[in-house]
Amino acid sequence: MKKFLAIVLVVLMACSFAACGNNSDSGNGDSAKTDGDPIVIGFLGWSSGPDSLYGLVPQYLLTDYFKQVNMDGGWLGRQIDFRTYDVSGLGGDFSEAVNATNKLIQAGVDIIIGPSNSTQSTAVAEICNREGILHIPSGSSAIVTVDENGKTRPWTFRAGPENSDYLINIANYAYHELNNPKIAVLYETTQIDCVNMRDTFVNTLEDLGGTFVGEATYQIDDQEFRAQLRSLAEKNPDYIFMPAMGYKEIGYVANQLKELGYADKIKLLTISTADNKDLLALAGPALEGCVFNTTADMSSPRFTEITKQYYDNHGASGMALHVDGLVSFNEAKLVEYAINTAGSTDPEAMRKALEEAKEIDLITCPVRGYDEQHNLLGFQYNVVTVKNGQFVSLGEYAAPAK
Amino acid sequence: MGYLEGIAISASINIVCICGLVILTGYIGLFSMGHASFMCIGAYAAAILTKYYSFPFIIALLIGGAIAALSSLIIGVPTLRGKMSADCFAIATLGFGEAVRIIMSNISHPYFGGARGMSGIPAYMNLGWALALAFVSIVLTLNYARSQHGKLALAIRDHQDASELIGINIFREKIKCLMYSAFFCGIGGGMMAHYYTYMVPNVFNATISNNLLTSVVLGGVSSVTGPAMGTAILTFLPEVLRFLSNWRLAIYGLVMVLIMRMRPEGLLAHKEIHQPIVQLVRFIRSRTVRSTDSGRG
Amino acid sequence: MDMFLQQLVTGISIGSVYALLAVGYALVFSVFNFSNFGFGPVMMLGTFSAFYAIPLLHLPLLPSILLAMVVAGLISFLMELTVYRPMRKKKTLKLYLMIAGLGINTFIPNAAIQIFGGGVHPFPSDWARATIQLNTIAVPRSDILAAVLSLVMLAALWLFLYKTRTGLGIRASSLDTDTAGLMGINVNFVAMIVFLLSGAAAGLAGCFYGMKYSVFPNMGAIASKGFVASTIGGLGSLAGAVISGLLLGFLETMIAAYGSSTYRDLIAYALLVIVLIFMPRGILGKGMQDKL
Numbered sequence: 001m002k003k004f005l006a007i008v009l010v011v012l013m014a015c016s017f018a019a020c021g022n023n024s025d026s027g028n029g030d031s032a033k034t035d036g037d038p039i040v041i042g043f044l045g046w047s048s049g050p051d052s053l054y055g056l057v058p059q060y061l062l063t064d065y066f067k068q069v070n071m072d073g074g075w076l077g078r079q080i081d082f083r084t085y086d087v088s089g090l091g092g093d094f095s096e097a098v099n100a101t102n103k104l105i106q107a108g109v110d111i112i113i114g115p116s117n118s119t120q121s122t123a124v125a126e127i128c129n130r131e132g133i134l135h136i137p138s139g140s141s142a143i144v145t146v147d148e149n150g151k152t153r154p155w156t157f158r159a160g161p162e163n164s165d166y167l168i169n170i171a172n173y174a175y176h177e178l179n180n181p182k183i184a185v186l187y188e189t190t191q192i193d194c195v196n197m198r199d200t201f202v203n204t205l206e207d208l209g210g211t212f213v214g215e216a217t218y219q220i221d222d223q224e225f226r227a228q229l230r231s232l233a234e235k236n237p238d239y240i241f242m243p244a245m246g247y248k249e250i251g252y253v254a255n256q257l258k259e260l261g262y263a264d265k266i267k268l269l270t271i272s273t274a275d276n277k278d279l280l281a282l283a284g285p286a287l288e289g290c291v292f293n294t295t296a297d298m299s300s301p302r303f304t305e306i307t308k309q310y311y312d313n314h315g316a317s318g319m320a321l322h323v324d325g326l327v328s329f330n331e332a333k334l335v336e337y338a339i340n341t342a343g344s345t346d347p348e349a350m351r352k353a354l355e356e357a358k359e360i361d362l363i364t365c366p367v368r369g370y371d372e373q374h375n376l377l378g379f380q381y382n383v384v385t386v387k388n389g390q391f392v393s394l395g396e397y398a399a400p401a402k
Numbered sequence: 403m404g405y406l407e408g409i410a411i412s413a414s415i416n417i418v419c420i421c422g423l424v425i426l427t428g429y430i431g432l433f434s435m436g437h438a439s440f441m442c443i444g445a446y447a448a449a450i451l452t453k454y455y456s457f458p459f460i461i462a463l464l465i466g467g468a469i470a471a472l473s474s475l476i477i478g479v480p481t482l483r484g485k486m487s488a489d490c491f492a493i494a495t496l497g498f499g500e501a502v503r504i505i506m507s508n509i510s511h512p513y514f515g516g517a518r519g520m521s522g523i524p525a526y527m528n529l530g531w532a533l534a535l536a537f538v539s540i541v542l543t544l545n546y547a548r549s550q551h552g553k554l555a556l557a558i559r560d561h562q563d564a565s566e567l568i569g570i571n572i573f574r575e576k577i578k579c580l581m582y583s584a585f586f587c588g589i590g591g592g593m594m595a596h597y598y599t600y601m602v603p604n605v606f607n608a609t610i611s612n613n614l615l616t617s618v619v620l621g622g623v624s625s626v627t628g629p630a631m632g633t634a635i636l637t638f639l640p641e642v643l644r645f646l647s648n649w650r651l652a653i654y655g656l657v658m659v660l661i662m663r664m665r666p667e668g669l670l671a672h673k674e675i676h677q678p679i680v681q682l683v684r685f686i687r688s689r690t691v692r693s694t695d696s697g698r699g
Numbered sequence: 700m701d702m703f704l705q706q707l708v709t710g711i712s713i714g715s716v717y718a719l720l721a722v723g724y725a726l727v728f729s730v731f732n733f734s735n736f737g738f739g740p741v742m743m744l745g746t747f748s749a750f751y752a753i754p755l756l757h758l759p760l761l762p763s764i765l766l767a768m769v770v771a772g773l774i775s776f777l778m779e780l781t782v783y784r785p786m787r788k789k790k791t792l793k794l795y796l797m798i799a800g801l802g803i804n805t806f807i808p809n810a811a812i813q814i815f816g817g818g819v820h821p822f823p824s825d826w827a828r829a830t831i832q833l834n835t836i837a838v839p840r841s842d843i844l845a846a847v848l849s850l851v852m853l854a855a856l857w858l859f860l861y862k863t864r865t866g867l868g869i870r871a872s873s874l875d876t877d878t879a880g881l882m883g884i885n886v887n888f889v890a891m892i893v894f895l896l897s898g899a900a901a902g903l904a905g906c907f908y909g910m911k912y913s914v915f916p917n918m919g920a921i922a923s924k925g926f927v928a929s930t931i932g933g934l935g936s937l938a939g940a941v942i943s944g945l946l947l948g949f950l951e952t953m954i955a956a957y958g959s960s961t962y963r964d965l966i967a968y969a970l971l972v973i974v975l976i977f978m979p980r981g982i983l984g985k986g987m988q989d990k991l
Contacts, residue, residue, distance in 0.1 A: 048651045048809050050917040052817035056648070086650055093605040095412055098598065099641055102405040119602050122521070126600060148522040189961050190507045190604050195517045217961040219504075220604070221920055223912040226709040227955035230702060248819045252912055259830045260705070261837045282821045282913055318816025433794060481972065486979035489734065493930045494975060497968025504965045608923075612801055619798040648813055655806025662799035663782055666791035 038081035039074070039345055041066070041335060042104035044097055044114040044124060045328075047086040050221065051246055053278075053319045054116055058138075058328030059084050060314045061306070062113075065332050075339050083107075087115055094123035101127045109133065110345040111338070113159070113331035116324060117245075118144055118193050125156040134350050136335065138328045141196045145374040152373050155347075157354050159334055160327035160364075161295055161379040163193060164200040166271060167243070169381045170293045171204035172399035174239065174269055177383075178291070181238035183269065185215040186228060186253065188245065197243035197271070213237050222249070226256045233262050239269040239291070247322075250274050250290075251282035258286035267291065275384065275391070277320035284389040294323045296364040297382040297393050306363070323364075330362040407529050413637040414532035415593045420617050420633045421539040421626070422586030427615065428623040429552055430579045431559035432482075435492045435611050436499025437587050440470040442506060442606035444588025445595040449523045450513050452596065459526040463535075463592040470588025471581040478580045483573055499611055506603035519602030520595070527597035535593060536630075539586060543626045544674070546582065555579055556624065587614075620661060622668025627675040632668070701835045706956045707949070712842040712911070714948020715849050719904035720925025721932060721940035722853065723897040729873040729935030730893050733793035734926055736800030737778050738901055739919020740807035745771025745902030746822075746909045746918065747815060753823045760824050764848070768902035775898025778803065779890055804919070811916035822909035841910035852903060853941065856896065860937075865892060873935060931971050933984030943982055947971070 043062055045055030066082040074080055085100040097120040104112055105127070111134045115121055118140040125144055128135035137144055138160045145156045174183060185202060188194040198215075205212055213235040216228035232240060240257075244250050250270055257263050263286055268274075272294035280287070296303065303326070310321045337360045342349035357369040368378040383394040419441060427433045448466030451457040457465070477498040481491055507517045514520065546552055554575050557565040566572055595601050613636065621632030639657065643650045661669075720738070727735045749767035752758045758766065782799050821828075827841040860866035865888075872879040872889045880886045901922070908918060928947045932939030950970060955963045974982065 047648050048812055050915075050920070052812050053819075056812075056817055059648075084647065085644065086648060088651075093607075093610065094598065094600075096640070099405065099408055099412070100644075102408040103641070103644070106405040119519075119604065123598060123600055126598075143518070143521070190503070190517055192518050192602060216955075219964060223908075223921070224709070224713045224951070227706055227952045228960050230705055230709075231956050231960075234702070246819075248913060248915070251819065251821075255828070259837055259839050261830070261832065278818050278820070282819060316816075317818075318820075319818045427794070477972075480976050484976060484979040486975060487934065487981075487984075489930050489934055490975045490979060490981065493927055494972045496927070497964075497972055500968055501965045504962060508961055616798050616801055619794055623792065623794075649810070652806050652809035652813065655802045655804070655809060658802030659782060659799050659806060662795055662802060663785060666786045666789045666795050668795065 036078070038079040039076075039111075039339065040081045040083065040104075040107065040109045042100075042109045042112045043082065043084045043331075044087045044100055044112065044120070045084060046088045046115060046117060046120075047084070049088040052088065053322070054246075054324055055086065055088065055114075056317070057310075057314075057319055057322060057325035058114070058116075060317070061310065061325055061329045062332055064309065064313060065329070069336075075336065076343065076345075083109075087120055094120045097124050098127065105131055105133055110347075111136065111335050111350070113335065114138065114328065116140060116328060118196075119191075125153050129153045129155045132347055134338065134347055134354075136331045138324070138331060141193055142373070143192070155351060157334065157370060157374045158376060159330040159362075160376070161381075162375045163197050165375070165379065166293065166295075166381070167197050167200040168204050169397065169399050170241075170269065170271065170383075171201050171208065171210070173291075173293060173383055173397050174241075175205065175208045175210045176400070177397070178239070178269075180210055182211045182213045182236060183239045183241050184213050184232045184235060184237035185241045185243075186225070186232065187215070187217060187243055188220060188222075188249075189217045190220050191245060194243055194245060201241060201243065218249070223252055224256075225249075225253050226260060229253065229256055229260060229262070233260070233266060237266055239267050241269045243271055244273050247273050247276045247279040247282070251279050251287075254283040254286040254290065263288065272323045276322040278322075280386070280389060280391070284386075287386040288389075290386045291383065291394075293381045293383050293397065295379050295381065296323055296326055297384075298323065298326075299391070299393060326364050330364055333362045334360065409638060409641055411527060411529055411532040411597055413634045414529075414536035415590050415597065416614070416617065416633045416637050417536040417630045418539045418593060419587045419590035419614055420621075420629050421543040422583030423614055423618045424543055424621075424626050424629050425546060425552070425555065426579050426583040427618045428625065428629065429547060429555035429559060430576055432488055432491050432576065432579070433615055434495040434583070435608065435615065436495035436497070436502075437583065437614050438606040438608070438610035439495075439499040439502035440474060440584040440587035441591030441594065441610070442502050442603060443473050443591065444470040445591030445601060445606070446506065446514065446520070447588070448592030449520055449595040449601070452524050452526065453520070453522065454513060459524075459531075459596065463589050466592040467585040467588035470591070471585040474580050474584035475577070478577050482576045482580065496608065496611075499606075499608060503603050503606060506606075517602065517604070519600065519604075521600040523595050523599045523601070525596065525599045527593055532593065532597075535589070539589075540626060540630055543586075547624075547626055551575070551578065616658065620658070620668055622671035622673070624672045625668070625670045625674055628668060628670030628673065631670065631675060635669075702956070705836050706952050708836060708838055708842065710949035710952035711945060712839070712845065712948070713952065714945035715842075715845050716904050716907050716911070716921070716944075717924050717928045717947050718941045718944025719849055719852070719900050719907070720922050721928035721944040722856070722937055723900035723904070724925055724929035725932065725935055725937050725940040726893050726897040726900070728929065729937070730869060730876060730889060731783075731787070731793075731796075732876075732935075733796045734800070734929070735775075735778075735783075735897070736797050736926070737782075737803030737807070738775075738800070738897070738925065739804055739922035740811075741771050741775045741778070741898050741919075742901040742905035742908070742922055743808065743811065743916060743919040744774050745898070746905035746914050747811070749902075749906055750820065750822065750909065750914045760826060764903065764906045767906050768899040771902030771905065772895040772898035775901065776891055776894045779894040784887070784890065808916050808919060815916055817916065819913045819915040822906070822914055824910060827910040839911065841907060844910075845907040848903060848907075852900065853937075856937070859896075865889075869893060927971070931974060931981055933978075933981030936981065936983040939981055939983030 045059050047055035066080045070079050087097040101124050113136045116138045121137040121144040135156045136159050141163050187198040268290040270292040274292045275294040338350040338353045341353035367376045380396050383397045384391050444466035447469045448462040451462035481494045617633040617636050618629045621629030745767040748770040749763040752763045830837045830839045868884045869889050928944040929940045932943035950967045954966045
């Protein structure tokens, strides 16, 4: 009886593997790669679920870009096989990202780019560094490129600024340029990136001797902030700092501050998430005086071409082009640099090319190569405010050296 | 680690979790919307034991399961003692799930890591362990379901008042089922932690709980192998649908609706996968026995 | 005191959305004994119809809310027609209907992201966004509108259920659907009315949600709070659903304001579970035997 059960289960498992195997790109691509084969680049993005705009916009940009590259003859005379994978999963866990990474590696992927969220990027980085596959995620926290023992992951290279870099910049800006205002913090407690950003900001501000008057928290998917705002307002802050992961929350907070009648006294201080035209539509008048820093001045001529192309091709998608999307676009430029410098898709040669890079012209700005923790050097921060319902750049700002 | 191997491990982990829920949902008729919390508790317990105290893997898993089972008493004792309806019990478990996630996100002790989670958990999990544990869980649960305990559970589900009249201690039976389910979810959580080697409390959210519930129901109530098969299907389906690109999750939902619409009893309600074969074997055996009998006669 | 009053307004404002959603759940539950987990998408699609109708058809606010209610009602009825009714005919357990609802809940929002895009949009009505200042307390117009329209809707619902023959049929069905069918009540007709009404409640709630917050494909996630409220209120009890919806909004706001915003959900759920322990059938639940 037990034997039969065992046999049936084994047969069942085997059948399901076989069924799945037929659908997947089976075969080991690494072994028989010749010069004529396409270069396989895998993109992992958060392309469904509540925050799909942070995966879909980069996906559109990158797909268009690689299509263009292929029309121009590809790189090293080889075409690009660009594959996109949705890793948002059914509940934001990272099993999807792990499965997609395994699948890409089995299909003989040369480089994996994305995702932008630290939880998932870390899970992907663990696999890529075990397998020796070049991994280029965008932005996010330190744990993506540095493991828990403080060792740099050799195969993971960041494509955007590290979050703490961002936060030190905005904390310095607030202290030096906004004349040491009273700052309260409102942040989400359940996501790594938010907690890390809050910690960096508060630590930097306290080191500078800034005035930190209080904090409140919220949970993922919250939409009602009036209770927290009213409590924070009792402490009379000049600014509420909000390291939000989505622009939706920033819009809600701005609108609710205005509804409560605090919009004149209390302004929002936030990060590049706010650099999204859709936010102006959601909370334009309420955002007046809001200040944030971002890696790119979207209004600069540097982005005219990209912006025009994006809206021509994807304007109907109902999602505005945002800075985080452009930072993800950097990944393509890093891949291009690595492949063309190495002259092949040999993983070790590409890794070396990135490690020894001096000058790379990315989408958002030119950079000066990597430091020992695989963070890019040379990001500029542009401070933006909202005036008359429009983003107005206040110019570049660099934190004074300690 | 290979792609198929990875999904097979995920499927096995889900099967282990499901084995407990089968008894809770399919047999005694309570449904939970927060069993991810027991996975979370089991995962943290097992990971802390192996990472900081170098416990052997299997012992850490069992202790993780036991702690999850004990913690289920926190929600079980107050809610199951009265005559709370199945829906209210679901709400209570939903609340418990949220509570565990929030507490785990805010523990600042270095072992737990708060919202940053735990990384560097030893990678003990492999396909062999996963399949073995899934197999053992299925066999244990089949035995539980066939035993006196399983029969009592069915009796309570179908006729609660009548079974109380004939002297069944309903509270005790329900608690037993809840602890059994929490135990397996705890083990599944431990397996998950040692497979991904990294975890954050956010992973154990309400969606995971709903997926567990969905697998059990999709597989069919009063069956153990049905839900196990349902889980395997639901784990593989999003991967099989990858060719649909961005429409993948939409189609996944549609397939779920269609399955429920076509087979509103679930895949295998009141049946087990191996039953036809067992019957066939019995049939053949009885034929051969009869023929030898007649030959003798 | 001002602070307390302001928090009270906030609590009632979010609570009224929960209450409407809970009423939608309770309507379906009272007759068919299951929770329609496909309720969030109904609310989302209704709101999107108003969202598109206002700029495209130049509809004023009230007609567009009405349109959202009609569209949501029709979609809810369509769900009943294509998914729930065939399953009910096969005498399936109520848990299966709920899982089918969860499937719908995955299918529609994800399809909507591909069709409408993943952006978050404001509800296109400037009128609703303005606030009225009462002394030191700020009350958004959308909240006043929400309160008035919710009351109108609930009153109309009560009149319909208690003063008309169809309402009598629905109440009879809610006691025992099968027997009501034997007594000559057309259960399919009752189902149509119930799903239309519950959809309309979702459409109305969705519009308020859109006005207060925003319109986006995953806005239906808020419906889970409605489910919690309808269960706590006593399954299938409309008055209970309204009371517990408001209670949930009030608790959430007060805990976030005076307790801890981090542990808000934890404390709110703990209080609700305590309510359930003392009232195991919910606040206004009837002593009905419920089976899986």
